[in-house]
Amino acid sequence: MSNAQQNTLLGLLLAFLGTFLFALKSIFIKLAYLEGLNSDVVLMLRMAIALPIYLSILGYLFWKKDKFKTLTQTTFFSIVGLGFIGYFLASLLDLKGLEYISAGLERLTLFTYPIFIAILGALFFSTPLSKRIVIVLITTYLGLWIMFSQESLLSGNNDTKIGVILVLFSALSYAFYVLFSKNIITKTGSVLFTAVAMSISSVFVLFFYFLLFDFSQISISHNAWLWVFLLATVSTVIPSFLISEAIHRISPLQTSIMGMLGPVVTIMLAVLVLAEPFGIHQFFGVGLVVLGVGLLIFRR
Numbered sequence: 001m002s003n004a005q006q007n008t009l010l011g012l013l014l015a016f017l018g019t020f021l022f023a024l025k026s027i028f029i030k031l032a033y034l035e036g037l038n039s040d041v042v043l044m045l046r047m048a049i050a051l052p053i054y055l056s057i058l059g060y061l062f063w064k065k066d067k068f069k070t071l072t073q074t075t076f077f078s079i080v081g082l083g084f085i086g087y088f089l090a091s092l093l094d095l096k097g098l099e100y101i102s103a104g105l106e107r108l109t110l111f112t113y114p115i116f117i118a119i120l121g122a123l124f125f126s127t128p129l130s131k132r133i134v135i136v137l138i139t140t141y142l143g144l145w146i147m148f149s150q151e152s153l154l155s156g157n158n159d160t161k162i163g164v165i166l167v168l169f170s171a172l173s174y175a176f177y178v179l180f181s182k183n184i185i186t187k188t189g190s191v192l193f194t195a196v197a198m199s200i201s202s203v204f205v206l207f208f209y210f211l212l213f214d215f216s217q218i219s220i221s222h223n224a225w226l227w228v229f230l231l232a233t234v235s236t237v238i239p240s241f242l243i244s245e246a247i248h249r250i251s252p253l254q255t256s257i258m259g260m261l262g263p264v265v266t267i268m269l270a271v272l273v274l275a276e277p278f279g280i281h282q283f284f285g286v287g288l289v290v291l292g293v294g295l296l297i298f299r300r
Contacts, residue, residue, distance in 0.1 A: 047206055147263060
């Protein structure tokens with residue numbers, strides 16, 4: 001196996017591990033909800049716990065000094081912009097969209113971001129849309145549609161349209177982040193890029209919530225702290241570095257397609273941990289997504 005093939009396989013493995021840990025997010029959030037927390041509190045606590053970890057990593061990199069030589073003023077503000085678009089804005093739009101539509105339709109709409117990446121890559125980076133990639137996109141997205149089609153996704157009312165539009169813009173924001181981060185990660189390295197981008201996005205989130213919400217009367221149980229801590233570390237900090245390194249080693253489009261395994265992992269974990277039902281729609285949907293990702297990974 002050549003070095004290029006080894007690098008690609010490692011990138012795909014990192015993307016899968018990052019996707020798997022991100023997928024645990026839904027489980028931790030649902031367990032936190034069972035302890036009486038709501039979405040605003042969970043998101044705020046998640047970033048409040050994650051921020052010191054990112055800042056500690058930044059402090060270590062600053063101590064090493066040589067790592068910061070690549071961080072010019074232009075590069076820094078580019079990372080700030082990407083952190084704002086890719087995590088704060090995308091998360092906010094997604095959260096607001098969920099107020100209007102079901103979780104099933106939200107997941108189906110949100111995972112249009114690989115399609116956005118393919119289109120934007122072709123427009124801005126002259127990335128060719130090969131027949132193989134088109135087949136992979138169609139197969140995986142069809143699988144997602146089948147998985148969530150039984151949840152009365154398309155009611156056609158105005159609230160549904162507003163929700164879908166908000167989540168589509170969330171997907172577009174994240175697509176911009178994944179696509180335009182590639183060149184910057186190549187210059188700075190994935191660790192420095194992720195530490196700066198996530199620190200900035202965490203500050204945006206905390207500023208937004210401290211400005212608009214009053215959390216003084218909230219009671220948080222010991223179990224809730226455990227689930228939020230795991231959410232912040234296992235499903236936020238660690239996978240954010242894994243995904244950035246995957247983008248560095250393989251293309252943003254390949255990384256995003258691997259990310260479409262996320263709903264599959266979430267459904268499997270929800271069946272095992274939360275005893276949620278698993279029917280024929282999920283079976284065929286999971287099969288198509290796995291087939292599509294398999295077409296991406298394995299070559300003749």
